[in-house]
Amino acid sequence: MHDRSAHAYRRVAAAGRRRAESWAARPQILDALTALGCFALMSLDIPGLAAADNSLNGWAATAVLAAGSATLLVRRAAPWVAYVVALVLLAWLHELTLAQFALYSLGRYRGRGAGVAGVAVYVVVAFMLFQLPGWPAHRGDTLGDFLSLVVPIGVLAAGVGIAANRQDLVRALQSQRAETAVLQAVHTERSEVAGDVHDFVGRELTLLCVRSDVLAGRARSAADEVYAAQFEDLGDTARRAHTLLNEIIVRRANAGTPTPGLDALPGLVEQSERAGTPVLLEVDEVAGRLSPLRQAAVYRVAQECLTNAAKHAPGEKVRVRIAVGEGVARVSVSNALPAVVPARAPVGTGTGTAGMAERVRSVGGSFRAGRRDGVYEVVAELPAGLGL
Known part of the structure; x- marks a missing residue:
């Protein structure tokens, strides 16, 4: 009573x-x-x-x-x-x-x-x-x-x-x-996105350079100088692109640790459950084909939502659903609102939602969050780009 x-x-x-x-x-x-x-x-x-x-x-x-x-x-x-x-x-x-x-x-x-x-x-x-x-x-x-x-x-x-x-x-x-904290959160998220772009795209360019050099050597061994020259030119183009990427994107201080992808979600769920927040995780198998940058955006949304649920709705079950269909990857995270407001206000800057939204929009997606019928729900939709 x-x-x-x-x-x-x-x-x-x-x-x-x-x-x-x-x-x-x-x-x-x-x-x-x-x-x-x-x-x-x-x-x-x-x-x-x-x-x-x-x-x-x-x-x-x-x-x-x-x-x-x-x-x-x-x-x-x-x-x-x-x-x-x-x-x-x-x-x-x-x-x-x-x-x-x-x-x-x-x-x-x-x-x-x-x-x-x-x-x-x-x-x-x-x-x-x-x-x-x-x-x-x-x-x-x-x-x-x-x-x-x-x-x-x-x-x-x-x-x-x-x-x-x-x-x-x-x-x-x-x-x-x-307002400054929100702008700082957006700026930080953009910096992290830039770091992820550098890490993921730079890795692919490096592989392209190595593969081009290997193919150029094979073509030269087969006395096919025309293809050898073309492969060498392809490798030089990839190296120039990598150099340009380094010059344009400002590296994060911890650029060696890019944002995890879908493979890290089970570990994230385990951490949340140990903290007292039960989680139901549903991931479509085809979601594993999302590009690393999109997987990083999905992980970022799930991570922030689980953190917010632990602060504002402790003990409430959280449902995380990652579905892919018709060229769209949809992330929905929902939890029931607590019947009793926590006695102490949770510690936080209140900028996590702005960071999530910036991360999703950086890859061409849309984001919304709010209360509905006694449930707090976050929905992020981004282009699937499978195979890219």
């Missing part, structure tokens, strides 16, 4: 975070709601404003306060507009509500320096108004009342805005770091 309650709580919390992120993605709506909220609070003072000796009736006071709160619609791009209008309303109507919203906006969207400067000017202006006749008693009849009411309102509003600004900077930095 406790596990189900905890799981339900996590789902509700996750839904709340998604709703918050959804609202955060609509800044215009948030600004409109902020302006409406400010106007609603200020409208509570309309009866008092109409009764005071300021030449405003109820409709005029409503229009003035609505115009003032409307300046919050541009609080992100121009928070100084709302701030200046707030000072005008403070001097004219002794209205403090808009000043709170304006000071928050200054701290939130212009940072600490602007927030501190805004509070300083606000306090000076308010104190000067306090010294003039006509300052309302409910805003502070004595200096002590003034200092305990008007000043803390501005300081607190600006302080909350500055704190929110710091949180925005932290989130932006985290987002930038995550």
Whole structure:
């Protein structure tokens, strides 16, 4: 019962975070709601404003306060507009509500320096108004009342805005770091693909060079200089291609250990099962005819999927299916989503999926991953290229 309650709580919390992120993605709506909220609070003072000796009736006071709160619609791009209008309303109507919203906006969207400067000017202006006749008693009849009411309102509003600004900077930095990590993962995967290309293609070119030299020697032994010259030319062409391959592709630091192929999958499955993740591996026999580069891509997808399953769905059975048909090699890896979310978040950079996708696309394939009907599934399709 406790596990189900905890799981339900996590789902509700996750839904709340998604709703918050959804609202955060609509800044215009948030600004409109902020302006409406400010106007609603200020409208509570309309009866008092109409009764005071300021030449405003109820409709005029409503229009003035609505115009003032409307300046919050541009609080992100121009928070100084709302701030200046707030000072005008403070001097004219002794209205403090808009000043709170304006000071928050200054701290939130212009940072600490602007927030501190805004509070300083606000306090000076308010104190000067306090010294003039006509300052309302409910805003502070004595200096002590003034200092305990008007000043803390501005300081607190600006302080909350500055704190929110710091949180925005932290989130932006985290987002930038995550983006950088993904780009780094893609770059690393491309480097590994380049290393695999060098290892696999270079091996074939080396064999071609050796075979051409052998055939050239046999042709020369048979006194067939024409074929001997052609085989020698073929061998020279292969050597030039190998040299060009070395010059174009930047070798990995561990270029002597290329990514394994399908033969290494059983060992990968055994490691996963020892770690507590049962695996059902299904591989078509014809998949063994895939080129080494495509086998490396298949292995990379299976390896990353098994790692992710162990982190995010420990103990759940993983099905790995590698099928070849109609010129397409299809890798599908699926596992049930856990009923209870792991208590501790798994350690990882979150860039494995980007690396898998880059590896598959580097050989002309397509990649998709996501949740479906309580199952997390990764599907990669790449040209089979059998016999190549």
